[in-house]
Amino acid sequence: MNKEKVLNFELNCPIPINQYERVLLAHGGGGKLTNQLIEKMFFQTFDNELLRKEHDGAVINIGDKKIAFSTDSFVVNPIFFPGGDIGDLAVNGTVNDIVCCGAKPLYISLAFIIEEGLLMEELWRVVQSINKAAEKAGVKIVTGDTKVVDKGKGDKIYINTTGIGEVYPGVNISPANCMAGDVIIINGKIADHGIAIISKREGLAFETEIKSDTAALNKMMEDVYKNSKEVHVVRDPTRGGLASSLNEISKSANLGITLFEEDLPVSEDVKGACELLGFDPLYVANEGKMLVFVPENEAEKVLEIMKSNEYGKESTIIGKVTKNDPGIVKLKTTIGSTRIVDMISGEQLPRIC
C-alpha cells in the first residue's frame, strides 16, 4: 500500500493496521482478538439493536411470535473424532445456540463447502450423521446449498448450519438479565470436546479414549424453560471454553462472577491430558454443555429438572454472580486463594468447531 492509502485505510478501519495487518488464527479463536474483530469491525459497521444484544443468536418478531435465528460455520479438524464428527457437531451446535436464545429449535439450513477430492464415502458418512442428529434433536433440515472448491482451497468439508426456533412463551434470556445473586449451573464435565479433538489431531493416546461431549441440549432445556420462568442467562461454553463465555456474560451484565474450583467437574482423564498438553480446562471447548443462570431460590428446582435428562445427570452449581468486581471472573481455588480468570488473548486450540 502507498502512504496515502494506508492513511485513508487507517482513518476508517477499526482494527489498527499497524498492529494487525493480516487476519491471524487467533482472530477466530473465541478470545480477545475475536472479540475485538466482532465488536470493532462487525458490530460497529452493521450496528442495529438486534445485533447489539450479543446473544448466540438474534431474537426477532414475526407476527405475534418471537423467533430465534442463529448461524454457525463448522471447520473442525479432523472431521471425524471420538464421540462425533463435523456432521452431528454442526446440527447440535446450532440447536444449542437456538436454545441459548430461550427458544425451541425447529428448522435448520445446511450449507456445504466441499474440497474437491473428498471421498464420496466420507461425505455420505457426514450426511448420515447430520440426519441422525437432526432426527434425535427433532429439527428439520429444510433448505441447503452445496459448493465445491478446488483441491487445496479447503479442508475436506466445511459446514454452515443456520437455525430458526420459536421462543418459549414467557421466557426471556439475555446476558443483560444476569443478576447479582444468580447461581450458575452446568450440566456436566468440562473440556471433553476440545481434548478429544486435539488428541485425535495430534495422534495422542490416553489411557481411556476421551470423547467429545457433542449433544443437542434442547430437550433438557425445554423442560427447564417450561417449568421455570426465572432463567436469566443460558450459554453454551464452546470456543474459548467456560472462561470465555463467563467473561462475555460478566462484561455484558457488568457484574462479577465467582467460580468455585472444587465444584468444577473435570474428568481425571481430561485433567491429565490438560496437564500433559499445557492447557487450562477452563479455556477448552465444550459442545454439549450449558451454563444456566437462575436465582438462588430457583436453583434446586432447575437442578432437579436438568438431572432428570440424559445429558444433565451430572448437573451441578459451579459459581455465582456478584455485585463486586463488575466485568471480572474470579476462581476460588481449592487451596483457598483467588485468581482472576481472564479472557484468553491468543489462540489456544484452532479449528475446534
Added chain:
Amino acid sequence: MNKEKVLNFELNCPIPINQYERVLLAHGGGGKLTNQLIEKMFFQTFDNELLRKEHDGAVINIGDKKIAFSTDSFVVNPIFFPGGDIGDLAVNGTVNDIVCCGAKPLYISLAFIIEEGLLMEELWRVVQSINKAAEKAGVKIVTGDTKVVDKGKGDKIYINTTGIGEVYPGVNISPANCMAGDVIIINGKIADHGIAIISKREGLAFETEIKSDTAALNKMMEDVYKNSKEVHVVRDPTRGGLASSLNEISKSANLGITLFEEDLPVSEDVKGACELLGFDPLYVANEGKMLVFVPENEAEKVLEIMKSNEYGKESTIIGKVTKNDPGIVKLKTTIGSTRIVDMISGEQLPRIC
C-alpha cells in the same frame, strides 16, 4: 477400502462409488452432477415436504405468517471483480433467493470462514461492501459467526448468508405452479456475471470492461408481487445460467419450455467474450436477473412494472411454457431451427459465486 467395506458402502450410498469415488468440482457446478448429489444423497436422506418443494429456499409457517428461509455459501474467486465483490454478492444472492420464494427479505445472518493471512484491509473492504448492500436492499444483518482456518485451507474468505423473509399475502410461488401458456420474462441481459468473473480471474481484457450484474432485486419484485397475484414461478438464474434454471423448472413442472433466440438479451461484449472463451451464454451465471413466469394476459402489466425499476429497464419476454415436450427446454434459433438446451453435465465455470 477393503471389499466388505465397499460392498457395505455401495448398498447404502446413493451415489455410485465406482463412478464417483470422490467429489469433483462439477458436483458444485450447478449442472447434472450437482442435481444428482442433491437429489439422491441429500433429498433422499433429509426427506421432508418442505425440502421437496425444490425452491431456492423453504417456506415455513410460523404462527399465522409464512416465512421464507434460504441459505447460500459464497466461494467466488477472485473476491473482488468488476461490478462487485464477494460481500455484496453474498447479500444480494440471499436477498434474491428469498425473493424467489415470493417473500420480502428482512433479516440476514452472516458467517465468515477466513483464511489466515487475509489482509485486514481486504476484510474491511468486504465488510463495508456487505453493509452497503444490506442498506441498499433494506435488510438487517442480525447475527453472525467468524471462523479462521490455517493458511492453505481456504481461499481468502468464504461467506455464508442465510436469510429470512415474509411471504407477501396472496403470493404463492413454486416451480409446481408453472402452467402451459405462461410467458417467461427476464429483467435484462444475461451472462454478465460469469464473464466478468472469468475475465478477471484469467486476466483477460476486452474492449469494454464487462461488469457483474450483481444486484438485489427485492424492490423490483415487491412491486410485481403487490400488483399481481398471478405470478407462478420466480427464479434467479445464477450457477449454471438460464439453461440450468429453466431445465430445473421444466422438470419440476413436467412441462416444456421454448426460448426464442432472437429475444434473448446478450450484450455484444459478452457475446464476443463467450465466442473467444468457448462458452454458451445460456449456461453462464447471472447475479442480478430474475425469470418471472406469468400467464400471457398478465405479461404486459408485469413487464411495465419491472421496466419502471432501475434493474428492470431492459425487461423482455424470452420464452413460453408449453404442454408439449414435458421436461425439455428448446431454443428456436434465429435461423429458424430448434435445438434442445440440456442441463450441463460437467463444470463450465467453477467458483463463480
